Amino acid sequence: QVQLVESGGGLVQAGGSLRLSCAASGRTFSIYAAGWFRQAPGKVREFVAAITKSGCITYYADSVKGRFTISRDNALKTVTPQMNSLKPEDTAVYYCAANPSRTSINRRDYDYWGQRTQITVSS
Numbered sequence: 001q002v003q004l005v006e007s008g009g010g011l012v013q014a015g016g017s018l019r020l021s022c023a024a025s026g027r028t029f030s031i032y033a034a035g036w037f038r039q040a041p042g043k044v045r046e047f048v049a050a051i052t053k054s055g056c057i058t059y060y061a062d063s064v065k066g067r068f069t070i071s072r073d074n075a076l077k078t079v080t081p082q083m084n085s086l087k088p089e090d091t092a093v094y095y096c097a098a099n100p101s102r103t104s105i106n107r108r109d110y111d112y113w114g115q116r117t118q119i120t121v122s123s
Contacts, residue, residue: 002026002112004096009117016086016121022079022096022114030054030074033103035110036081038092038119045095047105049081059105064090086121093118 097110
């Protein structure tokens, strides 16, 4: 198993930047694909970004493409999305997720989830 803990959330003005971090503990992190999802009030949890086990390939939701960049450091067991040009519609709770099988944009493919972190973007 792997345990995930997110950090780095907070309040930011529109156009600003935030850098989240997901720290993993437990088994070797490189055996897990990782993703980030978010959920705004009254909405379903949606895909944000994902990264393969090696970190060589990344995937992004259209809504964040060009603004968010996801990376990972398997030695440090971290997954880090850099979020730039934030918009009020990015306001949500953000979740880090991992699964040992394949990189996916589908939340149902992920077995392990962090406790979430809140991002609020003011206009």
